[in-house]
Amino acid sequence: MSVTLKALLKSPWVFHLATGSCNNCDIEILDCLTPRFDIERFGMKLAGSIRHADVLLVTGSCNRKSMVRVKNIYEEQVPKPCVVVAVGECSMSRGMFVHSYNCPRPLDKYIPVDVYIPGCPPKPEAIIAGVVKLIGKLKGTL
Amino acid sequence: MTRDSVLKDLRDKFCEDILDFFDKSPKRVYIEIKPVALVAAATYIFRDLGARFHIASGIDARTHLEILYHFSIETMNLLISLRVKLDKSNPSVDSLANVIKGANWIEREINELLGIDFPGHPDLRRLLLADEWPEGVYPLRRDYQEWDKQAVRDRGV
Numbered sequence: 001m002s003v004t005l006k007a008l009l010k011s012p013w014v015f016h017l018a019t020g021s022c023n024n025c026d027i028e029i030l031d032c033l034t035p036r037f038d039i040e041r042f043g044m045k046l047a048g049s050i051r052h053a054d055v056l057l058v059t060g061s062c063n064r065k066s067m068v069r070v071k072n073i074y075e076e077q078v079p080k081p082c083v084v085v086a087v088g089e090c091s092m093s094r095g096m097f098v099h100s101y102n103c104p105r106p107l108d109k110y111i112p113v114d115v116y117i118p119g120c121p122p123k124p125e126a127i128i129a130g131v132v133k134l135i136g137k138l139k140g141t142l
Numbered sequence: 143m144t145r146d147s148v149l150k151d152l153r154d155k156f157c158e159d160i161l162d163f164f165d166k167s168p169k170r171v172y173i174e175i176k177p178v179a180l181v182a183a184a185t186y187i188f189r190d191l192g193a194r195f196h197i198a199s200g201i202d203a204r205t206h207l208e209i210l211y212h213f214s215i216e217t218m219n220l221l222i223s224l225r226v227k228l229d230k231s232n233p234s235v236d237s238l239a240n241v242i243k244g245a246n247w248i249e250r251e252i253n254e255l256l257g258i259d260f261p262g263h264p265d266l267r268r269l270l271l272a273d274e275w276p277e278g279v280y281p282l283r284r285d286y287q288e289w290d291k292q293a294v295r296d297r298g299v
Contacts, residue, residue, distance in 0.1 A: 105293065
């Protein structure tokens with residue numbers, strides 16, 4: 001395991017990016033951080049800026065205007081290596097907005113996605129399970 | 143000023159311009175008005191009756207395009223909706239933005255989503271749609287066709 005990967009897995013800092021979501025996924029992500037689920041046990045913290053983050057966590061329905069910003073963030077601002085986590089139905093298949101004029105493509109057609117956490121919204125348990133799988137995958141044990 | 147006197151004043155003042163007067167409930171009145179008289183009627187309701195302008199809502203109906211301008215008079219708990227019906231071939235109605243500042247952005251939005259022209263609007267730029275969106279394509283029209291060849295409309299399962 002490389003040094004950068006080891007450092008990334010010790011305490012992955014997460015940047016939470018909402019691309020036009022209804023805020024339900026965002027509320028569930030907030031639940032993960034609060035003491036009941038306490039995702040900081042795995043060393044995870046929300047970062048204030050993408051430039052400090054190792055994980056890009058995307059929620060929302062990927063509309064035309066926000067995807068320009070997401071691409072900009074992913075291609076130019078994220079320190080690599082970076083893993084991308086799609087949370088919620090909208091960022092995977094756009095959920096009920098699949099035929100919307102403003103949501104032409106799902107997130108993984110714009111940027112590579114490492115983990116998909118389905119649900120509308122996903123429960124905090126599902127988010128934690130997805131994150132644990134992500135860490136396992138990166139370590140090569142899964 | 144009571145509800146009845148206000149409505150009677152409105153009917154008398156715009157008697158030739160009002161096409162339909164629908165007294166739906168004690169809280170709600172729909173007034174269909176000719177598009178040429180819209181600015182005068184809205185100015186009267188907004189300035190003289192002291193109503194609050196909430197929002198305008200546009201819809202592409204089967205036979206026409208229509209806009210509803212929603213006003214409320216809080217002292218008498220009354221919602222007045224001014225309805226204008228516009229021709230589909232050349233939808234155009236005078237702008238309220240010079241009288242009511244709050245109508246500026248909603249008219250810009252209706253203009254780009256439904257393609258209704260607002261002559262007299264101070265700044266009819268694009269408000270919400272993306273930059274790559276083609277001119278002359280209105281997403282909330284009934285005859286809207288997908289223009290983006292790269293769009294993926296299945297869920298991939």
